[in-house]
Amino acid sequence: xxxxxxxxxxxxQYVALAGYIIFLGFPLLWLLSASVKSSGELNSLVVNxxxxxxxxxxxxxxxxxxxxxxxxxxSAIVALASTALVILVALPASYVLARLKGxxxxxGVGWILVSQVFPVILVILPLFLILRTIGLTDSLVxxxxxxxxxxxxxxxxxLQGYVAAIPVELEEAGSxxxxxxxxxxxxxxxxxxxxxxxxxxxxxxxxxxxxxxxxLVLLQSPENYTLPITLSTFIGGExxxxxxxxxxxxxxxxxxxxxxxxxxxxxxxxGLMAGAVKG
Amino acid sequence: xxxxxSPRPPSTPRSGRRRGPTGMDRARRREAAALVMPSLLxxxxxxxxxxxxGVLLAFTDAELVRRPDYQFVGVDNFVRLAxxxxxxxxxxxxxxxxxxxxxxxxxxxxxLALLLNSGLRLQGLTRVLALxxxxxxxxxxxxxxxxxxxPNAGPLNAFxxxxxxxxxxxxxxxxxxxxxxxxxxxxxxxxxxTTVTLLxxxxxxxxxxxxxxxxxxxxxxRRFWAVTLxxxxxxxxxxxxxxxxxxFNSFSLVYVLTExxxxxxxxxxxxxxxxxxxxxxxxxxxxxxxxxxxVVVVLLLALxxxxxxxxxxxxxxxxxx
Numbered sequence: 001x002x003x004x005x006x007x008x009x010x011x012x013q014y015v016a017l018a019g020y021i022i023f024l025g026f027p028l029l030w031l032l033s034a035s036v037k038s039s040g041e042l043n044s045l046v047v048n049x050x051x052x053x054x055x056x057x058x059x060x061x062x063x064x065x066x067x068x069x070x071x072x073x074x075s076a077i078v079a080l081a082s083t084a085l086v087i088l089v090a091l092p093a094s095y096v097l098a099r100l101k102g103x104x105x106x107x108g109v110g111w112i113l114v115s116q117v118f119p120v121i122l123v124i125l126p127l128f129l130i131l132r133t134i135g136l137t138d139s140l141v142x143x144x145x146x147x148x149x150x151x152x153x154x155x156x157x158x159l160q161g162y163v164a165a166i167p168v169e170l171e172e173a174g175s176x177x178x179x180x181x182x183x184x185x186x187x188x189x190x191x192x193x194x195x196x197x198x199x200x201x202x203x204x205x206x207x208x209x210x211x212x213x214x215x216l217v218l219l220q221s222p223e224n225y226t227l228p229i230t231l232s233t234f235i236g237g238e239x240x241x242x243x244x245x246x247x248x249x250x251x252x253x254x255x256x257x258x259x260x261x262x263x264x265x266x267x268x269x270x271g272l273m274a275g276a277v278k279g
Numbered sequence: 280x281x282x283x284x285s286p287r288p289p290s291t292p293r294s295g296r297r298r299g300p301t302g303m304d305r306a307r308r309r310e311a312a313a314l315v316m317p318s319l320l321x322x323x324x325x326x327x328x329x330x331x332x333g334v335l336l337a338f339t340d341a342e343l344v345r346r347p348d349y350q351f352v353g354v355d356n357f358v359r360l361a362x363x364x365x366x367x368x369x370x371x372x373x374x375x376x377x378x379x380x381x382x383x384x385x386x387x388x389x390x391l392a393l394l395l396n397s398g399l400r401l402q403g404l405t406r407v408l409a410l411x412x413x414x415x416x417x418x419x420x421x422x423x424x425x426x427x428x429x430p431n432a433g434p435l436n437a438f439x440x441x442x443x444x445x446x447x448x449x450x451x452x453x454x455x456x457x458x459x460x461x462x463x464x465x466x467x468x469x470x471x472x473t474t475v476t477l478l479x480x481x482x483x484x485x486x487x488x489x490x491x492x493x494x495x496x497x498x499x500x501r502r503f504w505a506v507t508l509x510x511x512x513x514x515x516x517x518x519x520x521x522x523x524x525x526x527f528n529s530f531s532l533v534y535v536l537t538e539x540x541x542x543x544x545x546x547x548x549x550x551x552x553x554x555x556x557x558x559x560x561x562x563x564x565x566x567x568x569x570x571x572x573x574v575v576v577v578l579l580l581a582l583x584x585x586x587x588x589x590x591x592x593x594x595x596x597x598x599x600x
Binding site: 013014016023025027047089090093111116118119122124126130145150152153156209212213231243253257261 | 307310311315318319322324326328329332334336387390394397399401404407409410411412413414415416418419421422425426427431432433434437467470499521528530531534535549552562565566569572573576
């Protein structure tokens with residue numbers, strides 16, 4: 001009895017694994033397949049995963065849409081600017097967070113944890129009023145500031161982890177040789193942090209690139225829309241867009257994040273989040 | 280080598296700086312403040328201040344108009360809210376959504392993490408697939424699943440039809456299927472974090488524990504309940520708490536999938552509050568909703584964590600006793 005049960009375990013495991021692979025992967029395959037199907041085929045009742053003919057024109061059609069190119073550019077501007085800002089302000093602060101102990105550190109770490117569960121819906125109302133007072137609603141500058149602020153906590157958390165991994169002895173050696181704190185930071189700490197900075201920058205870029213809620217509330221005129229907002233208007237009541245180009249646009253919108261995650265795959269599975277969760 | 284020989288305080292941080300404020304310390308503190316300030320400023324102005332203002336707004340009759348002119352109305356908003364059955368309907372839907380997505384996520388992710396931890400082939404592929412939902416923009420996820428659920432040309436109905444089941448279900452527009460359908464998408468999106476976290480936890484369980492249990496004659500099933508699950512307990516507690524809050528606060532996915540429809544069947548509280556604020560333009564009232572949501576979630580979480588800690592302690596005393 002026991003032996004039979006054990007022989008059954010492996011196949012059962014593979015069946016379960018196949019189930020997961022289908023559940024996780026099929027929607028992606030379907031999106032890819034829709035992005036190369038002609039609209040005739042997409043609307044027909046014959047449903048196949050592989051297109052009858054490859055209709056690459058969806059991609060050029062998607063790119064030809066004025067809104068899509070413009071909003072991709074907007075998304076890229078906001079994502080790049082907020083990434084630069086995040087790194088600029090988070091780098092020194094993460095150093096302090098990692099090296100100094102006491103009240104600042106406790107408050108900083110506490111805030112990072114709280115920010116993970118932040119009730120954005122409560123924050124957005126006054127935030128909207130504040131930004132309107134200084135004329136930054138419906139503006140990419142305002143959106144950049146907001147994205148920067150809300151990416152900062154996690155970016156600080158990532159970066160301080162990388163700082164903590166640099167032995168203090170290295171810095172002490174630097175200051176023994178007569179370097180001031182800033183020189184030590186610039187000459188010794190920051191160069192060693194390069195991989196951490198790259199990872200954090202990619203994270204900030206993707207967070208901003210994917211972000212929907214703040215953009216939805218803050219941006220009003222279509223020429224300021226970011227990519228997620230434009231894509232969402234395509235499927236809403238406003239415009240019935242052909243499914244093929246919509247799928248193609250969606251694939252294009254997902255590329256930056258997927259590139260990032262394939263690069264970061266090892267790190268992420270290595271338990272970046274696990275560390276963050278355990279505090 | 281001179282460095283190591285030189286006299287300096289031990290670098291273990293806790294004993295390092297506990298000698299009263301010398302001039303050196305004060306300079307260092309000022310330096311630290313200067314380094315932290317650029318991060319602190321935007322956080323204070325664009326996130327702490329708005330949060331506090333949001334709480335204050337809840338006690339006003341503020342409206343979203345060009346020249347806001349509003350006054351404190353005490354707890355009026357909250358009184359009005361208590362009798363607003365639409366809000367509480369939406370609240371109930373939010374709880375159903377958050378609890379079911381969180382639980383299903385946990386079960387599905389635990390299953391996947393166990394599979395990934397048991398040395399099967401196809402691991403690399405599965406790992407990548409398990410991470411992709413995390414990376415996708417929520418809007419793209421919603422568009423993708425809308426295609427899957429499409430009543431006429433969607434693969435789901437086509438599949439059901441091919442095995443002889445009804446193939447004309449309008450998943451996202453039918454009163455009875457809309458909420459379950461968006462819950463499935465919620466699970467799909469949220470699985471990666473949970474899987475990765477649980478997998479990291481599984482890999483930390485010492486192999487000896489399993490071996491010892493196997494020696495005692497425990498089968499795989501018993502080992503899971505007696506060794507794996509108890510060791511994962513702290514991680515499960517923290518990831519479910521976080522997932523619950525994330526899910527309760529979620530907005531974009533369902534907004535794009537259904538906009539709260541059909542007939543409000545998927546009207547999550549965040550959507551409801553958003554519409555009250557930016558379509559009906561009652562931001563004071565909406566802020567009151569936000570406050571109620573935050574307070575309830577914090578209370579629920581406190582209860583959950585307390586019960587977890589109590590169980591923990593009970594377990595410990597049982598073991599010691």
